[in-house]
Amino acid sequence: MQANFPSLGTENQSPYQVESRREIIALLRGFKEKNQLISMLINNGSEAFITSVLEVDDTNNVVTLDSAPGAEANQRIVEASQVFFDGLLDKISIQFSSSKLQRTIFENRPALQMPMPSTLIRLQRRENYRINTPLSTPIKCLIPIEVEEVQRIYKFSLVDISCGGIALLDEQRMLDITTGTRYTDCQIDLPQIGLIELNIEIRNSQDLTLLNGRTTRRVGCAFLNLSSRTLATVQRYIMKLERERNAKMTGIV
Structure with a gap:
């Protein structure tokens, strides 16, 4: 998956792209452990929702996220051709995307699930x-x-x-x-x-x-x-x- 974020609009993010699976898992778990909120954008950024990481399952290679409020909103998210995520972790912008979100249940609550991203973008303080x-x-x-x-x-x-x-x-x-x-x-x-x-x-x-x-x-x-x-x-x-x-x-x- 080649990340292409509406907030950046760039095709070649190589100076900021993270491809190490171990590092990707660590960053996503950082969002969970620090209870950091993440913006979830669809329709090229015209709709935005707030979510959080509920679970990072490296065995099954999936990430579980909090669902958006309302069944209609969640339906639009799972039907979106691409969903973009943008959050701050230790004041560093972390961005990733997925085209394969689906509904799930996590701890008896509605949630969303996506495959573990193969790449993400990490923008250091100087870039920001x-x-x-x-x-x-x-x-x-x-x-x-x-x-x-x-x-x-x-x-x-x-x-x-x-x-x-x-x-x-x-x-x-x-x-x-x-x-x-x-x-x-x-x-x-x-x-x-x-x-x-x-x-x-x-x-x-x-x-x-x-x-x-x-x-x-x-x-x-x-x-x-x-x-x-x-x-x-x-x-x-x-x-x-x-x-x-x-x-x-x-x-x-």
Whole structure:
């Protein structure tokens, strides 16, 4: 099973992919032992439920999960072509998926069961770390958008950046904010670092009212198929912003 998570939208997760069966079992048991909740998403993330790991059976190679509230919801889950799971364990994001959930009974209660995942994604703190970009000199993301059958380049100000994606301000409501919408051949010029080219996927959006009464839209995007070289460039820029922020806090600059 090749994991493909709506929250990341990437096809190649090799830097973060865990394939060791022993490690996968240990991580899943960590969720159970620490009573950590997990988000369970279907229909490409349009429906989300909260679940928890009830049992990790390495002998029968299955994982038992708490069921969703309501028979109809559970039916939609077992009928879903793919179910995605996203949870935090020791502040590290753990993600996996399955296409074979089924109903079961665990300790006289309704539950869900799935095969032990053969891979999962573990995003370390650095990959999850998101930092705000400067407001005084906004960084622009250039995105090609087709309007009335003509493709034009539009500029969007970055709000923040991480190794997994970016958040943009879409004041003119130009972006299709449907979850899963993809934009290719985008560019960001990172100051003192260089130009990066990337593809992004829309993950979420939020309409905001600013202090001056104006409204804008914040759009969260995941990087798609980010090359190792581009990832390293993004990491260098995040470290640069972090150093500058720390210097300001300590009064060095």
